[in-house]
Amino acid sequence: MDANLEKYFKHVDESTAYFIDQLREVVAIPSVSADHTKRQHVIEMGKWIEKRLLGLDCEVKMIDLGNQDMQGIKVPLPPVVLASYGNDSNKKTITIYGHYDVQPALLSDGWNSEPFTLVELDDGRLVGRGATDDKGPILGWMLCLEAHQKLGIDVPVNLRFCFEGMEESGSIGLDDVIIDQADKWFKGTDFTCISDNYWLGTTKPCLTYGLRGNNYFHVEISGPQADLHSGVFGGVVEEPMNVLTKVMSNLVDIDGKIKIPHIYDQVAELTNEENETYKSLSFQNSDLINDLKADIVIHNENADSLKSRWRYPSLSIHGIEGAFYESGSKTVIPSKVIGKFSIRSVPYMDPATISKLTIEYVESEFAKLNTKCKLKVWEESSGRWWYSSPNHPNFVAGSKAIKRVFGVEPEMTREGGSIPVTLTFEEALKANVLLLPMGAANDGAHSTNEKVDKFNYIQGIKLYGAYWAEIASLTK
Amino acid sequence: MDANLEKYFKHVDESTAYFIDQLREVVAIPSVSADHTKRQHVIEMGKWIEKRLLGLDCEVKMIDLGNQDMQGIKVPLPPVVLASYGNDSNKKTITIYGHYDVQPALLSDGWNSEPFTLVELDDGRLVGRGATDDKGPILGWMLCLEAHQKLGIDVPVNLRFCFEGMEESGSIGLDDVIIDQADKWFKGTDFTCISDNYWLGTTKPCLTYGLRGNNYFHVEISGPQADLHSGVFGGVVEEPMNVLTKVMSNLVDIDGKIKIPHIYDQVAELTNEENETYKSLSFQNSDLINDLKADIVIHNENADSLKSRWRYPSLSIHGIEGAFYESGSKTVIPSKVIGKFSIRSVPYMDPATISKLTIEYVESEFAKLNTKCKLKVWEESSGRWWYSSPNHPNFVAGSKAIKRVFGVEPEMTREGGSIPVTLTFEEALKANVLLLPMGAANDGAHSTNEKVDKFNYIQGIKLYGAYWAEIASLTK
Known part of the structure; x- marks a missing residue:
């Protein structure tokens, strides 16, 4: 042999x-x-x-x-x-x-x-x-x-x-x-x-x-049937893009903490044994900063960056469909906008529970705004x-x-x-x-x-x- | 004759x-x-x-x-x-x-x-x-x-x-x-x-x-040099799209009230004489709702809709450049996003004052977030x-x-x-x-x-x- x-x-x-x-x-x-x-x-x-x-x-x-x-x-x-x-x-x-x-x-x-x-x-x-x-x-x-x-x-x-x-x-x-x-x-x-x-x-x-797994969500806010001119309708109607921006601004803190209640409840506890394993790994925040060509790293400790990547959930906002996205300027009030965000999941989060908690949270944040615009929120895809x-x-x-x-x-x-x-x-x-x-x-x-x-x-x-x-x- | x-x-x-x-x-x-x-x-x-x-x-x-x-x-x-x-x-x-x-x-x-x-x-x-x-x-x-x-x-x-x-x-x-x-x-x-x-x-x-006039603003938030994968970097880095969403969520209330301090200071006072002129105009909110095919009208009184359109400023968020905008799903962390919004101005607002107040406000809202991402905000165009x-x-x-x-x-x-x-x-x-x-x-x-x-x-x-x-x- x-x-x-x-x-x-x-x-x-x-x-x-x-x-x-x-x-x-x-x-x-x-x-x-x-x-x-x-x-x-x-x-x-x-x-x-x-x-x-x-x-x-x-x-x-x-x-x-x-x-x-x-x-x-x-x-x-x-x-x-x-x-x-x-x-x-x-x-x-x-x-x-x-x-x-x-x-x-x-x-x-x-x-x-x-x-x-x-x-x-x-x-x-x-x-x-x-x-x-x-x-x-x-x-x-x-x-x-x-x-x-x-x-x-x-x-x-x-x-x-x-x-x-x-x-x-x-x-x-x-x-x-x-x-x-x-x-x-x-x-x-x-x-x-x-x-x-x-x-x-x-x-x-x-x-x-x-x-990590991934649960991908779409949040649709709709208002008028067609796009409007902001000169004619600005100040007159409630604007879907404003509503969506407010809903999405409450999903996650700047430091990556997800604001959805109970979302961390099923995350595996970090044992001392697991914690030890991070100490000898060949990972440096400084390398990360070099690669990104910008110091936008949340955590000071090398191990915390890896833990965030591997064993804690995260939430990222990817974009918006239906709003003005080109370069330059356009004075449009988009009639319907769809925000896209996803949650990276870790052991032992249950995908169905993530979905339920997230949709309920978006619905409750939307309700607080007391707007005449309409909300639809759904899970677009889910992978464990x-x-x-x-x-x-x-x-x-x-x-x-x-x-x-x-x-x-x-x-x-x-x-x-x-x-x-x-x-x-x-x-x-x-x-x-x-x-x-x-x-x-x-x-x-x-x-x-x-x-x-x-x-x-x-x-x-x-x-x-x-x-x-x-x-x-x-x-x- | x-x-x-x-x-x-x-x-x-x-x-x-x-x-x-x-x-x-x-x-x-x-x-x-x-x-x-x-x-x-x-x-x-x-x-x-x-x-x-x-x-x-x-x-x-x-x-x-x-x-x-x-x-x-x-x-x-x-x-x-x-x-x-x-x-x-x-x-x-x-x-x-x-x-x-x-x-x-x-x-x-x-x-x-x-x-x-x-x-x-x-x-x-x-x-x-x-x-x-x-x-x-x-x-x-x-x-x-x-x-x-x-x-x-x-x-x-x-x-x-x-x-x-x-x-x-x-x-x-x-x-x-x-x-x-x-x-x-x-x-x-x-x-x-x-x-x-x-x-x-x-x-x-x-x-x-x-x-009305119009002052059009671009708010750029940048982080890493290139777009990132949310699986690899979600939870590890501060995300420009999250920062921009938070900044833009504080520009205007659902009911159209602009949150920029002192923005209303130069707006002409509504005199009794002017107020009277609105009473006989052939404008009905109900027609507006029919045209829009949705009741998203902010004001209950017909005259208030016209006043909002004609003699009060408004702020509309038009869109975001640099984020994911297509249909479907993409797990991207955009590296640089540019929010677009504009303010419709009315007598006797000074365009330069609007610009100064708005840029200062965006900068102060950004500063509150205490993020490592970078901000650039500028007035893209202005018309009185x-x-x-x-x-x-x-x-x-x-x-x-x-x-x-x-x-x-x-x-x-x-x-x-x-x-x-x-x-x-x-x-x-x-x-x-x-x-x-x-x-x-x-x-x-x-x-x-x-x-x-x-x-x-x-x-x-x-x-x-x-x-x-x-x-x-x-x-x-």
Whole structure:
């Protein structure tokens, strides 16, 4: 086992140039799912993966998701690529998820080089759209499998891959596929692993065991049937935009404290044990301030910023639909405005309770205003938080794998955002999910000059092999 | 004199069919100034007027305003048409303003008939884009002059016309022309008359002697350099949108009372005499509620609605730039948001004082929040209110003219909006301005199915002749 891993690690190091060439090849396919003019490239990317997996002796099933309506244009959805390798009942089965579509990118957005041409910089950065999100990771899994085959090393686990092409555009159709295939393609899954997030910092690898949920609300205030001229009607009528502004001004304090009564009641208490875990994490408010290019950080203590991101709820006001939003000036009284805000939720907040408390609060704040305008408030969408035990065997295997590759204990992290597919896999497959990132915090996944560091890419591919080995050794 | 007017009135009645045909001809030219693909029709309309005025023995000068940049396209501006008729030093000189461009209109917007084809309905409505705003009026003045010539009646005043083609798109270049030509083309102007507003109701003619001004403010709150993801940063950073919402929520009460200290200090006191004038006006809150299709009217008393529109300031929040404004949901923390609001001003508020009080108040409200976000607040534009004495000879003449045509005293009205050209003419020409509307309150000037009633159109043309006669008789 150890000998095999040593051989594998050595081979990975020696294959660096080839692995980078492979990454160059996939980055060159501009698989931007949000742009219907690039949809054929997303599909091309799906076919590239199909061919690659067939070449690795996988069984492959391309799931056709039908068409999508984009701005009135009927556009085919890219397939979900399912693949299967190994059916040994003596081995554990791992389902691996990733996505092959990428965010939009234009040189004119501020890239220093053509975004779909991978550039290797002297400092080790491999720059290109999708390098870290999520082409580096999905390619990594395939290169890991290929390396095993080249070396004649038995793959110690059964593998099930699930690669989608719509992650950056709402993962249309994916949940249904996962649920439908839970007892078919994914049958027998013992563990799930997703490599689609990032280290907490830039130097220490991590395992991620928690995500916040999100309840998204719309608050509609309506008045006259049509927009009015503020010269003619200003002072004469009650104005929806004024009402909405007042309602939304009472949702959350400047310091992030949510003003909805009882909203914190179900939040898990911070134990001394949990509190201790924050003390050694590689997170500095000063880095955050540098990244944001502004000191707008609420908390003075580094740990408090992480606690706010990971284990406390937050409320953000995103915008308003129906009001004047362009540059310049317009003397309109908007007839109907819809405020948008959402609440990030944490263990053990019940989504239905969040919804009820929030809607009741908005209604009561509106009632206080005693206005003739009308209110409608509803929950537009809701996704639960995810929280796994960092002591689960899946995490133990991940932790040991990190120790083997990097020689350190992983940072145990949570994230403030949500990765909805995590919950879907956990619930549909009834198997533990491990989030095992390849990239670093500063990779700029959705930004200009997205990169993955050569170090992270190569060590990440080693990590995948080590993870398989450690999962396999759990059975022993 | 009276005999001439009687002859004129009779001729106008007999010319109804011809006058409607003439209106049909000008409505058919889709002179939409906001649409660059229709710009040639605006210019065509200007040339139509030039030809018409030359045919009436006017001296005509077409002022070229150069080009305009519309969405990156260089588009020629339509000319200001100046015309002059009569130079008799024994006669008074009237400058008449109007505009020959119109609002956009598509059948699909909800018109019951093709908007650029005039339709005469059984109830007397003449439906077509521009029928009332402002092609009916400008054509009316020309038909009035033509009728005098046909009847061999001496025109009792010297006339100066100023017809622009950009009123619906910001009157680009017009102010400079008026100021430049004040001592040239408009030299010797005794009175100015603008026919580009509407009756207070639908049955009684009016003269308009006041307009509100407007000070438009932008409030910018900025935080991080780029938009952030609410999952990652919610609860961690102070959010500009939350700050802006709080600042804007304290600008004005639901009942329209502005919360800026001392903002009402310069508002003219309501005298008993002024208060009496509101009692007989043909304005009903119930009509307003019907028009708005919602009871969102602040005041219970009819007169209070008019006072709020005419003689008290108001503050409206128009919208926010930089926040999420589309339909659907987006989990963004906008990095910089700009709130837009404006204050309608009334006699004797000083625009500079409004600006100072408002900016100081926004700054003090922001300071109370104790936030790390940054504030910038500025006045984007400012236009003074206009207020004329309803006892000025120009208004006396207008009033007598109405009495002659309609047999009633005019309603003396003000408007809540602004017509900036009014102030420009008054200041540049140093002559009193009378607003003498042709159309009724329900003409739907900027809306679908715009119309002018045949009654208003024909009686309006009579009114123009009577007004000239009454101005002439002032000299006697």
